[in-house]
Amino acid sequence: MRSPLIRSFSQLDSLDPDRPVVTLFSGGLDSSYLLLRLRRMGIREVHAVSVDIGEDESSTYKRQVAEALGATIHILDRRAEFADRYVAPAIAAQAVYLGIHPVSSTLSRPLIAHSAVELARVLGAQAVLHTANRSQNTLRRLNGALALLGYEGRFGSPYDLDPVTRDDKLVELRAAGIDLLAGRIVSGDSNLWCREFESGILDDPELHEVPEEMYTWSRPIALPGDTDTLTVTFEHGLPVALDGDPLPLTGLIDRLNRRVGAYGLGRYSGLEHxxxxxxxxxxREMPAAWLLLSSYRHIESACLDAELIREKRHLEQVWTREALEGRWFGELRLATQVFVDACAARTTGSVTWRLRTGGADTRSITAGSPLYLRDREAWEERAISTESAPFARAAEAVLATV
Structure with a gap:
């Protein structure tokens, strides 16, 4: 049986030109070049899928490029679904890669794959193509998701075994009347949860610097000495309000990215395998993630037994590993989610923060059913009294018999 996995441009020759093909489309150089190649091959019906989860690239720009290359563009607004069904579970699971940075594309890839498969099945498409290459973790995450979703057609990235140089892609696209991205100095990936940069001027871990103008959320604009006090509220593990104002998770993340980022908070750098x-x-820049993950842990610590949290910390890394390796729809990730959800059901409360340039401090940690003490001396007196009571009663009984 022929493998369903597509790994090179030469394998595209086996596609039927009269049957639809679905491609994931970001509007970037790689996905635009793939559309050009499919057009040259004579594929009559190419559907470019752009899943809107709050990325930087505008829908208008994507539409112009896709249509210029003869593809039908599908722009799918999945921002609310991304926040509620992917980011929210990651907050409860404290999904941080080896203690270095919160995960991001790990969360978006399964949603993108699921959206593409839904459309492909409606269209009766013969293939779902993407453009991840061998130096991108997106390759295994998309392929893993597409496989676990049980997509019936062929899928994969022709760049896996058949890379094309950046210059060659630019030259061929220009010749086709598409002139784009020539000045881009890094590869970027963005959504409402994270803005991430890699490659280009960031290739060398031993010598790298991100130009300040590339940051959007975490560029410090607060003046020296400025502070900001804010309160985040969680109900059953879900962030639901900011300063007492109920908000959908998309809106809450958007506000926090800007308020927390104004103090230069929420930047991450690190190596990923x-x-x-x-x-x-x-x-990465992830100001909202920085504050929400910290807030969650504070409330969780106020609500859950220490031994339960210790066990959860282990399972958090299992959850993160399975998602990271492209097994979001796999049994082990789903099983650990049940444990995480059980803990989240008891995690209700709020945290008040005082933001300052370069840092933040808690001012209040409040839980619905707290395990913390608010008056240690009174607790000690009660505890000693309770512990001493049986001995006092025993002594009274002995004296009564004398």
């Missing part, structure tokens, strides 16, 4: 163990540098 590829399929065979090699590691690449990635830079």
């Amino acid at each position: 590829l399929d065979h163990g090699e590691k690449v540098l990635e830079i």
